[in-house]
Every structure is written in structure tokens, then in C-alpha cells.
Amino acid sequence: MSTDKESDEGSGSTSIAGQAFLNPPELDALLHMVLALAGEVASLRARLDTHERLNEAAGGWGNTEVDAYVPSAEIARQRAALTDELVAQVTSPIKMIFPGDDHDR
Amino acid sequence: MTAENASTHAMMVRPGHDAREREQFFLSLRGWINGFAEEVVKPRIRSHARDADIPVDVPAAPGQRFEVRRACETDPAYLLWGSMWASSQKLLWNYVGQSVEAQHEKLRQAFRDRQGRVGSLRLSPEMQLPRYLTAKDVHAMPGGYALDRGDDDLRAGAMYDRGGALFQLQANGGVMNDGRGHTMVAFLQDAFAVTSPRRILDLGCTVGNSTVALAQHFPDAEVHAVDASPAMLRYAHARAEALGVPIHFSQQNAEHTDFEDGSFDLVVSHVMLHETSRQALPRILAECHRLLKPGGVMAHLEVPYRYQDMLIDDVIIRDWQSYHNGEPFWGGCCTADFAGLLTTAGFDDQRIGFQPSTRDPADPNRGRFCSTGEPNFRYWFVAGGRRLD
Numbered sequence: 324m325s326t327d328k329e330s331d332e333g334s335g336s337t338s339i340a341g342q343a344f345l346n347p348p349e350l351d352a353l354l355h356m357v358l359a360l361a362g363e364v365a366s367l368r369a370r371l372d373t374h375e376r377l378n379e380a381a382g383g384w385g386n387t388e389v390d391a392y393v394p395s396a397e398i399a400r401q402r403a404a405l406t407d408e409l410v411a412q413v414t415s416p417i418k419m420i421f422p423g424d425d426h427d428r
Numbered sequence: 429m430t431a432e433n434a435s436t437h438a439m440m441v442r443p444g445h446d447a448r449e450r451e452q453f454f455l456s457l458r459g460w461i462n463g464f465a466e467e468v469v470k471p472r473i474r475s476h477a478r479d480a481d482i483p484v485d486v487p488a489a490p491g492q493r494f495e496v497r498r499a500c501e502t503d504p505a506y507l508l509w510g511s512m513w514a515s516s517q518k519l520l521w522n523y524v525g526q527s528v529e530a531q532h533e534k535l536r537q538a539f540r541d542r543q544g545r546v547g548s549l550r551l552s553p554e555m556q557l558p559r560y561l562t563a564k565d566v567h568a569m570p571g572g573y574a575l576d577r578g579d580d581d582l583r584a585g586a587m588y589d590r591g592g593a594l595f596q597l598q599a600n601g602g603v604m605n606d607g608r609g610h611t612m613v614a615f616l617q618d619a620f621a622v623t624s625p626r627r628i629l630d631l632g633c634t635v636g637n638s639t640v641a642l643a644q645h646f647p648d649a650e651v652h653a654v655d656a657s658p659a660m661l662r663y664a665h666a667r668a669e670a671l672g673v674p675i676h677f678s679q680q681n682a683e684h685t686d687f688e689d690g691s692f693d694l695v696v697s698h699v700m701l702h703e704t705s706r707q708a709l710p711r712i713l714a715e716c717h718r719l720l721k722p723g724g725v726m727a728h729l730e731v732p733y734r735y736q737d738m739l740i741d742d743v744i745i746r747d748w749q750s751y752h753n754g755e756p757f758w759g760g761c762c763t764a765d766f767a768g769l770l771t772t773a774g775f776d777d778q779r780i781g782f783q784p785s786t787r788d789p790a791d792p793n794r795g796r797f798c799s800t801g802e803p804n805f806r807y808w809f810v811a812g813g814r815r816l817d
């Protein structure tokens with residue numbers, strides 16, 4: 324943070340983007356990553372919604388059918404495997420810090 | 429198609445499907461952040477002020493904001509709010525920048541094709557930008573006003589126009605971004621009975637959004653506009669040409685232009701002064717005086733925040749811009765003694781106060797110039813005077 328005196332002709336660096344608010348400053352970066360991700364989720368969700376609405380307008384399935392859809396046991400298994408893989412990837416840094424098994428040996 | 433009935437113009441970048449949704453996400457996020465400031469941060473600011481025996485229910489002395497701000501700098505809610513605001517600003521430019529990058533070639537072609545049809549553009553590549561425009565990225569826009577990659581680069585203008593329209597979506601006339609220009613015309617009518625100026629100058633025109641509104645209201649006038657930023661001016665020129673509005677743009681420092689003494693009937697600026705400096709402000713006013721004919725009118729429109737009339741919690745929230753959005757003179761401008769400055773610069777018949785925002789100065793029901801207003805975008809602060817000698 325800058326000092327409390329009137330800043331007038333800006334001292335300090337040009338980069339506004341790099342300024343720190345939270346302590347430790349890495350929290351600013353983390354918060355930004357979460358917000359940026361949320362932005363991508365919002366736009367992806369809107370894109371899916373566009374697909375459903377366009378398809379429905381063209382006489383195909385839409386929102387209602389998607390909501391009513393229940394995957395078969397086989398498809399559910401395939402999806403669960405994908406989700407397991409995602410969870411493993413997302414949590415991989417923790418595994419790097421706490422490898423677990425290695426310590427048991 | 430005139431700008432009057434146009435909902436957009438040919439130079440405005442058009443976001444694709446995903447970019448549009450990202451922009452919408454930005455607006456939702458900013459809405460949340462502003463709500464957090466109102467509901468969580470402001471009560472804490474008030475409590476810090478009370479702890480320091482600073483009044484919270486009536487305006488405090490503007491200088492007391494520094495003490496309250498110091499207390500806020502260790503307040504987790506204030507810091508979290510600041511972090512999120514800065515982060516959302518980064519996202520805004522990131523989103524807009526993607527659209528601009530994708531369409532820059534098209535914009536550049538439009539600039540080259542339409543150059544000089546009804547107006548003109550004069551750049552001065554050797555000109556140094558004032559330090560206050562290069563020391564920080566104003567609005568945290570990457571590269572700020574100085575961004576110019578050469579070869580007819582228009583990126584800064586395209587980003588500013590889209591970002592500005594988005595940032596203040598309803599507050600400044602939507603995609604045309606011309607609310608300030610219309611409001612200026614209303615001020616000139618109410619306070620100075622300006623009807624048919626022959627030569628007009630707009631200082632710090634950026635993308636010419638306000639200039640276009642002015643030129644449309646005074647179609648018989650010769651309209652000039654200056655800015656320091658080359659990429660803004662290229663875009664401004666292409667934008668005005670696309671709208672068919674004749675404006676003569678030139679790259680100049682508003683503190684000392686190359687126009688002749690007494691060569692304008694009207695010199696104005698819109699939200700430029702707070703992006704200059706304490707030293708530059710009186711120099712710009714003196715330059716306005718030099719440029720005006722006797723009897724000519726100078727008028728400046730600024731953000732509607734006069735700290736001496738505002739409650740401390742609002743002051744602290746607004747003053748954040750001074751420190752973290754590349755606008756270090758924001759607070760200085762919001763506390764400047766305009767009456768004194770105008771007097772020193774030689775202006776009489778001063779009108780300093782608030783002009784209700786309008787998109788149509790001809791509307792008989794629009795609000796009138798008034799000495800008091802509110803610190804929100806339903807108003808703009810205005811300061812003007814006449815050169816008498």
C-alpha cells in the first residue's frame with residue numbers, strides 16, 4: 324500500500340496490476356485466480372445455455388430435456404472416472420508437499 | 429446514421445459470445461464489490477473515524493481523510509475490498525483487450541480508409557507526454573494513455589471506449605459514451621446562455637466521445653479537440669469519421685497548445701483535470717484564458733465528488749482511486765479550490781456547482797445547473813467562467 328500522504332504526482336512504479344493489498348501478497352494473486360476462474364465458468368455456462376436454446380429453437384432438445392437426463396450406469400462410471408482424474412490433478416500440489424506413501428515405506 | 433439514434437458506432441469493438449458473457453461477469457462482480465463497500469466496508473470506516481473523534485454524520489474536514497485512511501490500511505475488509513476492486517479492473521482490461529486484439533486489424537483498416545473525410549488528425553510523434561500521464565497506468569489500463577505500438581496502433585482508444593462504455597454502462601449514455609458531452613451543453617446553456625459559438629476546443633478529448641456530442645449540438649461551429657495520447661487520437665479520429673461528425677484532432681499538451689491567442693469562443697474539458705497534477709491544473713486554466721476571445725467561456729466537467737460536502741465513509745471509498753487506479757491527483761482535484769483557481773487565471777462570471785446528468789439538453793424537464801448536488805453519477809461537478817477583458 325502507498326503512504327497516507329496525498330499522492331499527487333504518482334510516485335512508485337507504473338504497474339498498478341502488481342500492487343499488494345493482502346498479507347501475504349500471494350493472497351491477492353490467489354484471489355485473482357479464483358475470480359478469473361469464476362469468469363470463465365460464467366462464460367462457459369452461458370455458452371452451454373446458448374447451445375441448449377439454439378438447439379431447442381431448431382426443434383431439438385433443450386433445457387428441460389437436459390435437466391431430465393439421467394446417465395446410464397456405464398456412462399455414470401465413465402464420468403466418475405473423469406471427475407476422479409480432475410480431483411487428482413487439482414490436488415496434485417498437495418501431494419507434492421505431502422507425498423504420503425513414500426513416508427510409510 | 430447519426431449518433432442521436434445510433435445505439436453503437438462502427439469503431440466500437442463487438443465482443444463475441446464468450447467475451448460478452450465475460451463482460452457481464454465483470455459487471456456482476458463489480459456490482460457485488462460495490463455492495464460489499466456499502467454494507468461492510470463503510471460501517472467499518474465510520475467506526476475508524478469515530479475512534480479518531482472524526483465526525484461521521486456530517487462532512488469532516490477533507491484533510492481528516494488521511495488519518496482515517498491510515499486506520500483502514502490495516503482493516504481486513506477494506507483491504508479485501510481493495511484487492512477485489514483491483515482484481516476486477518485487471519479482468520476488465522483483460523476481457524476488453526481480447527476483443528480489441530481480435531478486431532484491431534479491422535479497426536486499423538477503417539482508420540486508414542476513412543482518414544480526413546470530414547475532420548482531420550494531426551499527430552506530433554516528437555511530443556513528450558506529461559509525466560503524470562506516464563508515471564502510472566491510468567485506470568490500470570495496461571500501457572495507459574502512452575500505449576502505442578506504432579504502425580497506426582489504435583488499441584488504447586478501442587480499449588478505453590469499450591471499457592468506458594462498460595464501466596459506466598448507464599451512467600454515461602451507454603455505448604456512445606456521450607452523457608458528459610450532453611451534460612456540458614446543458615451547463616453551457618443554463619449558466620452562460622451559450623447559443624452559437626463559432627470555434628470550440630475540447631481539451632483531453634481521449635476518444636472524442638464527449639466532443640462528438642458537443643459538435644452535434646453546435647453544428648455550425650468549427651470544433652477542435654486535443655489530447656496527449658496518439659493511439660487515443662487515431663481512434664478518436666476514426667470514430668468521429670465513422671459517425672460523420674467533423675472534428676479536428678491534434679496531439680498537444682493542454683498546458684501549452686499551439687493555437688493562437690484569443691482564437692476560441694469556447695474551451696471545455698470533460699473529466700480531464702483529475703488526471704493531471706496540482707502543478708498542471710493552474711497552467712491549463714491559464715492556457716484556457718489565453719485561448720479565449722474576450723467574452724469567451726471556459727467550462728470544465730469533473731467527477732461529482734467534492735470531499736468537503738461528503739461524509740467520511742464515502743470520501744474514503746472514492747479516494748481509493750487516488751492510490752490504486754493510476755489517478756494520483758483524484759483527491760487533489762476533488763478538494764481543489766476552483767473559485768480561487770479560476771480567479772487567479774483571470775475568469776469572472778464564475779459558475780461552480782453541479783449539473784444534473786442529461787442525454788438531451790433540449791429536454792425541458794431536464795435538471796438545471798445548481799450550486800449543490802449529490803456525489804453520484806446523476807450529477808457532474810462543473811466549473812466555468814468567462815474571460816471578460
Ligand SMILES: C[S@@+](CC[C@H](N)C(=O)[O-])C[C@H]1O[C@@H](n2cnc3c(N)ncnc32)[C@H](O)[C@@H]1O
Pocket residue numbers: 558561573608609631632633634635637638654655656657660680681682683697698699700703704708
Ligand atoms: C478521463 S480522460 C477524458 C475523457 C473524455 N474527455 C470523456 O469525456 O470521456 C482524460 C484524458 O486527458 C488527457 N490529458 C491529460 N492531461 C493532458 C494534457 N496535459 N494534455 C493533453 N491531454 C491530456 C489524457 O491523455 C486522457 O486522454
